[in-house]
Amino acid sequence: MADIPQLRAVNVTRYVTPLREGGSLPAIAEADDSFNYVLKFRGAGHGTKALIAELIGGEIARALGLPVPELVFADLDEAFGRTEADEEIQDLLQASRGLNLAMHYLSGAINFDPVVTTVEAKMASQIVWLDAYITNVDRTFRNTNMLIWHRELWLIDHGASLYFHHSFDDPEGHARSPFALIKDHVLLPQASLLEEVDTEYKALLTQEKIRAIVNLLPDTWLQWEGLDQTPEQVRDVYFQFLTTRLNNSQTFVNQAQNARQALI
Structure with missing residues (x-):
């Protein structure tokens, strides 16, 4: 890692x-x-x-x-x-x-095509888990947001994730909720190892690592119109959302497994 x-x-x-x-x-x-x-x-x-x-x-x-x-x-x-x-x-x-x-910029990369390229179960499960965790609505057949570069799969464009922050109300509730839109994920049919990935990823994503990532956010990105919280308080909201969601990962894993069973 x-x-x-x-x-x-x-x-x-x-x-x-x-x-x-x-x-x-x-x-x-x-x-x-x-x-x-x-x-x-x-x-x-x-x-x-x-x-x-x-x-x-x-x-x-x-x-x-x-x-x-x-x-x-x-x-x-x-x-x-x-x-x-x-x-x-x-x-x-x-x-x-x-x-x-x-x-x-990955010069010469081509868009991932699920008809042409098969993703093995472990990687598919890892990517589905990630997107369910960060509530990424944008990895579908219509827009896969994955590239093939030097014959390897690369993930791009996570800007549609964490959609709770567009209203910024009840982050705790959003963190504990399932992610129904995972049913549209382009790799869901291959994601047969979600329980295994969940165990591995919960061990990898320590609070220290989550905090280090959140602390990368510059103050100038955290000063929104109408917001009365300081940048440090906003970082804490993201940290709490990510740690609470990780601690309740079984909720979104179950949702993904149920959605996958409906497909196969």
Whole structure:
């Protein structure tokens, strides 16, 4: 299992091309370390909450040993994007000044196709468990959010996870609830080892590791309009949600097993 890293920080130097997927308009961008990244903008869609879900979901996956591209903090200078000709993109860039999130661009990767590629039961169970744990609604046949790169499966895009934070009310109740949308998971039919994975993953995800991941969240992402909690208090809400959900994992594991039985 990989150690929990501190995220590197890069400065975005060049906007390469938009990736027009959904309403968030991520983009391929070059940074001052000469690497290309898929850049997620704080000024798009659900704002910093999507970046929070991306960071927490991606780093939990990494802590569990699952293959995810490196995540980095990506800084957009105030002057960046002023010469962009597309008005919509220029507005997005201007609204995203400051700290954003990016993942390494896997050049040459292709979208995972469940008809072409069979995922073995252990990995399928690991991915289904992860998505039920972080309430990821976006790993379906319609949008698998997985890539094949150098003949290996990689997980991307966890920005639709942790959807409790869009209302931010009753996180305790959400943490203890099943995850009915797991029935639509693209890998559910192959996920026959959920009990085994549950035991392994509960041992791996210690409170210290969860706290270390939550502590990566920068203050500037945790200052939402209408919120009277401090950034540290918001981090505590995420920590409590994740630890409570882990302690009650049998609830979402049972839900996934029942949904799988209905399919096979």
